[in-house]
Amino acid sequence: MAKTFRVLTLNKISQAGLKRLPAERYQVGDKIAQPDAILVRSHNMLEMDIPSSVVAIARAGAGTNNVPVQKMSARGVPVFNAPGANANAVKELVITGMLLASRNIVPALRFTAGLMGDDATMRKQVEDGKKEYAGTELLGRTLGIVGLGAIGRLVADAAIGLGMRVVGYDPEITVDAAWSLPSQVKKAHSIEELLRHSDFVTLHVPLLDATRNLIDDKRVAAMKQGAVLLNFSREGIVSEDAVIAGLTEKHLRCYVCDFPSSKSLSNDRIIALPHLGASTEEAEENCAVMVTEQLREYLEHGNITNTVNFPNVSMSRESAFRVAIANSNVPNMLGQISTALAKASINIHNMTNKSRGEMAYTLVDTDTALPETLIAQVAAIPGVLMVRALPLEADE
Numbered sequence: 001m002a003k004t005f006r007v008l009t010l011n012k013i014s015q016a017g018l019k020r021l022p023a024e025r026y027q028v029g030d031k032i033a034q035p036d037a038i039l040v041r042s043h044n045m046l047e048m049d050i051p052s053s054v055v056a057i058a059r060a061g062a063g064t065n066n067v068p069v070q071k072m073s074a075r076g077v078p079v080f081n082a083p084g085a086n087a088n089a090v091k092e093l094v095i096t097g098m099l100l101a102s103r104n105i106v107p108a109l110r111f112t113a114g115l116m117g118d119d120a121t122m123r124k125q126v127e128d129g130k131k132e133y134a135g136t137e138l139l140g141r142t143l144g145i146v147g148l149g150a151i152g153r154l155v156a157d158a159a160i161g162l163g164m165r166v167v168g169y170d171p172e173i174t175v176d177a178a179w180s181l182p183s184q185v186k187k188a189h190s191i192e193e194l195l196r197h198s199d200f201v202t203l204h205v206p207l208l209d210a211t212r213n214l215i216d217d218k219r220v221a222a223m224k225q226g227a228v229l230l231n232f233s234r235e236g237i238v239s240e241d242a243v244i245a246g247l248t249e250k251h252l253r254c255y256v257c258d259f260p261s262s263k264s265l266s267n268d269r270i271i272a273l274p275h276l277g278a279s280t281e282e283a284e285e286n287c288a289v290m291v292t293e294q295l296r297e298y299l300e301h302g303n304i305t306n307t308v309n310f311p312n313v314s315m316s317r318e319s320a321f322r323v324a325i326a327n328s329n330v331p332n333m334l335g336q337i338s339t340a341l342a343k344a345s346i347n348i349h350n351m352t353n354k355s356r357g358e359m360a361y362t363l364v365d366t367d368t369a370l371p372e373t374l375i376a377q378v379a380a381i382p383g384v385l386m387v388r389a390l391p392l393e394a395d396e
């Protein structure tokens with residue numbers, strides 16, 4: 001009988017994605033014990049006791065800083081994500097954030113909500129009061145974008161469409177990403193150069209050791225007088241105290257972020273949204289569909305697309321018997337694995353092996369099934385982190 005996979009959900013995942021896990025083969029829910037896989041959005045898994053039954057984690061979103069990726073790598077567990085699937089949603093909120101700040105929309109709405117009296121009285125209050133909320137336009141202003149990945153590129157494109165000048169900084173930019181950048185984006189050679197010239201600065205980098213407190217007091221001081229800072233990446237990328245000091249000294253005009261805190265709520269110059277960047281129907285569906293398809297392909301066939309800790313590896317199935325092996329990227333692993341198979345008289349029909357950093361991953365299709373004892377023998381080779389037998393089911 002075909003193996004049934006058990007998938008634990010730690011957040012609400014769009015039905016559009018969950019439908020890709022057919023009920024005949026998948027039990028999915030938020031109370032699943034001994035899961036084979038975990039589907040997650042922002043739930044913090046860093047302190048979670050992740051059961052040893054778990055062979056994959058899928059983050060229906062971009063950032064994986066809520067998942068203990070290193071710990072999972074040591075167990076040979078891939079951590080999938082959905083690169084770019086929510087980028088448009090974030091882009092639209094960043095543009096919203098620039099407009100909220102430049103047109104003083106938040107205090108203006110508060111003013112409107114406080115209007116009293118009959119319509120004629122209100123009209124007078126409006127005409128007398130509106131001068132307090134006069135803003136500035138985006139046209140002709142400079143936007144600095146730190147991080148030109150999926151979101152940064154779309155923000156650049158939209159800002160150019162609004163008539164802004166765009167300067168970008170991304171020392172790690174991929175060749176593909178650089179090719180898809182609009183030609184009008186000017187390259188900054190340092191983050192300080194970008195900060196010096198930008199009326200608006202928006203951050204689109206992952207939270208890593210290298211990006212924690214990327215905007216600190218020195219960098220706030222390096223920003224242009226009256227600049228607006230936008231952070232739709234992660235709370236830890238900006239030193240909130242440094243930004244609050246910059247706002248108090250009126251060096252910065254406004255801070256727009258997706259991460260409220262007790263300090264930000266009491267500051268009139270901070271617009272804090274409740275982590276809404278990816279909260280659109282479209283983004284939630286895109287992310288859920290992308291990761292459930294990737295997860296299914298991995299659970300059933302061992303093929304890997306879009307993880308943050310494994311190489312992409314796919315091999316079409318030509319045999320009913322497949323074994324997937326994750327191992328440390330050290331010499332002679334393949335030799336030991338193929339020797340173990342040869343000693344057991346197992347013929348290798350097809351094989352592929354790739355590595356990424358310290359992780360290597362191998363798919364081996366064989367002419368006959370691997371006995372349990374041989375799987376255990378391969379698993380016991382020092383450096384082997386995970387071994388899974390993936391027989392092709394009769395109906396596939």
Ligand SMILES: NC(=O)C1=CN([C@@H]2O[C@H](COP(=O)(O)OP(=O)(O)OC[C@H]3O[C@@H](n4cnc5c(N)ncnc54)[C@H](O)[C@@H]3O)[C@@H](O)[C@H]2O)C=CC1
Nearest residue numbers: 062063147148149150151170172173204205206233277278
């Ligand atoms: N507010 C929300 O709901 C959402 C927040 N995010 C956050 O936004 C981040 C970026 O998302 P994507 O653009 O989809 O990721 P991405 O991986 O496509 O792009 C990230 C870019 O940052 C660059 N980068 C890395 N370190 C850098 C540094 N020190 N300086 C400048 N650039 C650097 C990389 O080279 C890459 O081009 C995610 O990691 C996540 O934390 C993503 C989606 C939704």
Ligand SMILES: O=C(O)CCC(=O)C(=O)O
Nearest residue numbers: 041042061062063278279
């Ligand atoms: O799932 C969410 O709402 C958060 C999205 C996010 O922060 C991400 O994709 O990195």
